[in-house]
Amino acid sequence: MKNKKKVVIGFIGTQLDSGKGSARWEKWRPTVALAQHEDVIIDRIDLLFSGHHDALVKQVTIDIGAVCPQTEVVPRQVAIDDPWDFEQVYGALYDFARDYPFDLEREEYWIHITTGTHVVQICLFLMTEAHYFPGRLLQTSPPRRHTPGAPGSLALIDLDLSKYNQIAQRFTREQQEGVAFLKSGIATRNPRFNAMIDEIERVAIKSRAPMLLMGPTGAGKSFLARRLYELKKARRQIDGRFVEINCATLHGDGAGSTLFGHVKGAFTGAAAERAGLLRSAAKGLLFLDEIGELGLDEQAMLLKAIEDKRFLPVGADQEVHSDFQLIAGTNRDLAQDVRHGRFREDLFARINLWTYELPGLAERREDIEPNIDYLLRAFGAEHGQMVRFNKEARDRYMRYALSPQARWTGNFRDLSASVMRMATLAEAGRVTSDIVDGEILRLRRLWQHDAEAPLPSASTPQDRALKRLLGGEAAQLDHFDAVQLQAVIDVCCRSASLSEAGRSLFAVSRQAKRQPNDADRLKKYLARFGLSWEAIRHFDAS
Structure with a gap:
């Protein structure tokens, strides 16, 4: 693949790039120096300027042509009245970048930030970081020792900070x-x-x-x-x-x-x-x-x-x-x-x-132990006393906490309350096996109650539909009848008519009947539970 052209975009330095007569060649001029590096050939310099600096732009263009004829200089005037006004500078550069014909397949862009006011340099940095200027920052420096005509040095700054080891490590x-x-x-x-x-x-x-x-x-x-x-x-x-x-x-x-x-x-009562x-x-x-x-x-x-x-x-x-x-x-x-x-x-x-x-505690059983340690530290910090399990007590509690019998229906609230109770009962800051045994009994009673009265979030949509249709009578149904009725309701909710629902439900047994009346069979079945087709069709089963 052919090498891309190197294009520099930067402002002329109204002070650094100036100079008259042959003496100008004895000073370091950042923009002219770009063309003086023998090992780096710049194909084009888009030279930005504002105000009345046409003569300086012309002189710099001539000097660049003298030291490196291969480098093309394209003067570009931007509308900036006050180069120290951040809003004005940023707006002008934004307009320039929006209209600039970037060609990333054929050209690579270096954004020169050595010249221009500090405001100009900051805006060029920000717009390059934000990819309005899709290139890398270019910083040039004068020679360390005064050597007339020496080009100094240049350095490219890649704003992909992840490439810099120390910065990446800090991030x-x-x-x-x-x-x-x-x-x-x-x-x-x-x-x-x-x-x-x-x-x-x-x-x-x-x-x-x-x-x-x-x-x-x-x-x-x-x-x-x-x-x-x-x-x-x-x-x-x-x-x-x-x-x-x-x-x-x-x-x-x-x-x-x-x-x-x-x-x-x-409204009434809104006194303030x-x-x-x-x-x-x-x-x-x-x-x-x-x-x-x-x-x-x-x-x-x-x-x-x-x-x-x-x-x-x-x-x-x-x-x-x-x-x-x-x-x-x-x-x-x-x-x-x-x-x-x-x-x-x-x-x-x-x-x-x-x-x-966020998964519940029952899905994160491996996190129970580190959370217990955290809760004990928090209790100790609040009450001014360190609390710990003895080894036998800790092993006993962890065996139960990790077992299927530990339901953790209240998730971390259950665990926090459990640790709080044991820490409060701990004499001299030691949770013993007796305290653990008592706590396990409490948790079993808590979750036994939960099992007798399932949490709404643990029930299926069909369970909730049945309770909403039948009210308190749903609890009086045998489990067999409840499961069957739930399935029937589900079919009814998905069917367009009573007859369609009946045909779906009695597809096999209807073959043995000479004059099947599926709709009537379904109607009578629903009536056993005090339900009607109309009630189900107007009911949101979810």
């Missing part, structure tokens, strides 16, 4: 420190969880976009959201407050007021203005836990607030502004809620850019 160390911070220093062992936290750290540092944390209650969504806030604040990416609300606690008209605020007199949580989170981070519990009206207002950073408080005529970062949490399947009209599709699309599902 790696900082990233590792960020990950450890998000995990509170807990040496977690679950590969899936560790990989997820690695990515969350990178996203949190580089992006201000909303983040959605999914997972069961007690999986650590709220804890992680706060750690993300503290990490961003430590990196000076955020300087507002951390504001948290569980949306399941918001009901009726008060939901809008709590989130978006209200003006005085907006209320800022609302979104304004309280300005320049900070807003964590909306259980966002799936928000009403559709509040969802619409939240979408506008996320996209425009503006919204109307309840009863207000003028919008208010709040620039906050959003982390949402949920233990619901929002995609399913969207399909059934319970959650706005546009809001889901907006918060679903970075979505992470």
Whole structure:
């Protein structure tokens, strides 16, 4: 492949490049020196200038032609009245870069930052780093000893900092420190969880976009959201407050007021203005836990607030502004809620850019032990006394904690409460086997109760459909009848008519009948449970 042409883009130095008579050849002139390097041939120099420096540009062009005829000089005037005005310089360079005919297949670009005002040099650096100028920075220096006519030295600066070992090591160390911070220093062992936290750290540092944390209650969504806030604040990416609300606690008209605020007199009892949580989170981070519990009206207002950073408080005529970062949490399947009209599709699309599902403790059993150590350290720091297991007690507790009998339905909340109880009962800071045996009994009773009354999140959509159709009578059904009825309801919900559902359900037995009436058979079956085809068809089985 033919070598690419070398093209330098840079400003003329109104002081450094100047000079008159033969004496000008005795001084180092950065732009002219570019053409004086015998081992580096510059094919073209796009020489930028502003103001009334035509004579200097002409002289420099002639001198470059004298020392290196192969180098073409193309003068380019840019509209800059004040080269120390950052906004004006950056705007002029932006316009120049936008209209410049970059040809990356045939040319490579060096951006000369030795000449020009400090503002010019800074803007060239920033625009090269942002790839508005798709090239490398070029820095030239005068000869160390005064040698008339010597070209000095030049150095290319590659802004891919990962190529610089020491800088790369610092970035790696900082990233590792960020990950450890998000995990509170807990040496977690679950590969899936560790990989997820690695990515969350990178996203949190580089992006201000909303983040959605999914997972069961007690999986650590709220804890992680706060750690993300503290990490961003430590990196000076955020300087507002951390504001948290569980949306399941918001009901009726008060939901809008709590989130978006209200003006005085907006409704009965509104004796004073209320800022609302979104304004309280300005320049900070807003964590909306259980966002799936928000009403559709509040969802619409939240979408506008996320996209425009503006919204109307309840009863207000003028919008208010709040620039906050959003982390949402949920233990619901929002995609399913969207399909059934319970959650706005546009809001889901907006918060679903970075979505992470936190596994429950039962899926991370290898992380139980390091979390126990963390919880004991936290207890000791709070109460001023170190607490430890003796070896037999620790082994006994870990055997049970890792066994299938330990359900951990409350996830880390169950574990935290368990460690707290044992640490509180520990005499002289020692958790004994007797304390562990008593704690195991408590956990068994807790989870036995859970087994008798399954958590809603553990039930299937069909279970929930049956309970909503039959109410309290669903609990009176034999398991056999419940399973059969659930299957029938599922077929009915997927069928367009009573006859179609009957044909699907009785496809085999109908062959033995001379005059099959599948619709009537299905109608009578449903009537046994006080149900009708119409009731099921108008029911959302999800």
